[in-house]
Amino acid sequence: MSGKVTLTYFNGRGKMESIRWLLTVAEVEFDEVFLTTREQYLKLLNDGALMFQQVPLVEIDGLKLIQTKAILQYIAEKYNLHGKDIKDRVMVNMYSEGLTDLMELIMMLPFVPDPKPKLDNIQTKAKERYMPVFEKALSGPVYLVGGKLSLADVLLLEATLMLEEKFPEILADFPNVKSFQARMTLVPAISRFLQPGSKRKQQPDDHYKNTVMKVFNMTSL
Incomplete structure (x- = not known):
């Protein structure tokens, strides 16, 4: 099994984008799984991968992490981006x-x-x-x-x-x-991330919005 970090989220910014930024600065390679159907989301729920039935989901070091702030703090601690004391x-x-x-x-x-x-x-x-x-x-x-x-x-x-x-x-x-x-x-890592073709996501559009609403079975906020 690959040891590469895997991110599961939509093909858009949302709460995952800060995680992408931090991994990029830490120079950590990652793969992405994009949610496009409600069936994918339901399978994650049925498999017990989402503690509070939420994404982002980050698989790292044999862990399945959710909750954006917790994920960011874990990565920051692991890669010495969280202060000296x-x-x-x-x-x-x-x-x-x-x-x-x-x-x-x-x-x-x-x-x-x-x-x-x-x-x-x-x-x-x-x-x-x-x-x-x-x-x-x-x-x-x-x-x-x-x-x-x-x-x-x-x-x-x-x-x-x-x-x-x-x-x-x-x-x-x-x-x-x-x-x-x-x-x-x-x-250098940030400069590369800001170039076209990187894993940085663009501003959300209607396709992103509609995908999120479909996956979560939302009609409105």
């Missing part, structure tokens, strides 16, 4: 959970009938609640925590790129964050 790790986790909250707002946009009010809310929160935190944290350091690359840095890069897709000028008032973004994109 308990105080660093709690800072990494606080930054990471804030960024996850922000990105989940963007992830929900394809599933709401009128995204305009949601977009306005996301922009306001990004500019008033989230980006000021990182602008201050990056006023001197190269990285967010402990002078070394961590999960929090990876998620911040992902979040800023997602925000710029929706609001191209959103980082104009956050020069430290913009400089950080530029530095991060020069990391």
Whole structure:
């Protein structure tokens, strides 16, 4: 049996995309199984692969992991991307959970009938609640925590790129964050991930939305 990490999710970003980002930065190769039918999902349930009947599912080190934050923390610990001590790790986790909250707002946009009010809310929160935190944290350091690359840095890069897709000028008032973004994109593994043909997923479209709704037997949120 191959020892390669296997990801089971939809062929789109969603909650798996941060996991793809982190594995890429850790330079870990992975295979992907894409959910396209409800039968695939029901088989995972019947096989007992999904503890809480949820994906993402990541198979690594003989484990079947679910719950995105738990998966990210496992990978971060395994590949030394989680801080040098308990105080660093709690800072990494606080930054990471804030960024996850922000990105989940963007992830929900394809599933709401009128995204305009949601977009306005996301922009306001990004500019008033989230980006000021990182602008201050990056006023001197190269990285967010402990002078070394961590999960929090990876998620911040992902979040800023997602925000710029929706609001191209959103980082104009956050020069430290913009400089950080530029530095991060020069990391060789990240540079490759940002190129066409990589395993990075594109912004969700109607096909992605319809596949998710079909697999989960959803009519609406």
